[in-house]
Amino acid sequence: MPLICRNNKTASEFRLILREGNFNRRFYGRDRKERFLTIAWNRGKSQTVVVDGIAYDFPENSILALIINQTFDFSDPESVVAWQFNREFYCIVDHDREVGCVGFLFYGSSQPMFVNIDEVQQDKLNTLLKVFQEEFEMKDIIQEDMLRVLLKRLIIIVTRLAKKQYLAGDMNDEKLDIIRKFNLLVETYYKKEHGVKFYADQLCRSPKTLSNLFAMYNNKSPLSVIQYRIVLEAKRLLMYTDKSIKEIAYELGYDDAAYFSNFFKKQTSFAPSEFKSAEASSVVGI
Known part of the structure; x- marks a missing residue:
């Protein structure tokens, strides 16, 4: 089962997916009502991910951001760590004003972006993942705020890497x-x-x-x-x-x-x- 932080009053929800053998998404079907953005990290060997019917190579130690209405399947879902959140938990558009261009990760390209993670960044993300897990265990009144701060940090880290890998040098x-x-x-x-x-x-x-x-x-x-x-x-x-x-x-x-x-x-x-x-x-x- 995924780790879940849910606020019934605001309808906000944040999920951490770990070692889930059946992790996938069917937006036009069973998942139609779930409007989550997804950040997926392949921590295992290179595998195939099928996004809306197209098969892509999901390289080892790379991250893929997926938008709300995308259907996806991983050939080795147990090797994937994923963070899923809805607008009520963290609004990409609203938080753009705070951190600048975070929406690039999800809306910077009309094609999927696979962001490569080097060893230094892997260490950072592994440490951050441990903190995420600890915070999901802390059932107190500031849990939601703490998880939101961690999510923002995750998005900034991956966005910086994506911009370096996908943007030309003269693209300010x-x-x-x-x-x-x-x-x-x-x-x-x-x-x-x-x-x-x-x-x-x-x-x-x-x-x-x-x-x-x-x-x-x-x-x-x-x-x-x-x-x-x-x-x-x-x-x-x-x-x-x-x-x-x-x-x-x-x-x-x-x-x-x-x-x-x-x-x-x-x-x-x-x-x-x-x-x-x-x-x-x-x-x-x-």
């Missing part, structure tokens, strides 16, 4: 913050807003400025990031729910199901009906 904090905020805005509004201009306006930047900035950071354009997020959600809904194509199109902001179907096929080479009927594990991946 201001530019990084624009990208992170763009990704966070997309996660919030992608079902309604499909064009770059809306997000550029929210960030007080021009679409051209965003395009130039993304060209420095990765190969995806801002429009590609938006479209990738729409298609990803469409695939999830097609695979994990019984909703019709028309219902899915409407949920994703398309009044015309035929237009949505054409968009989906252009992005994936599959019509939605073909994707829905295919064996996701062997024919198409998310």
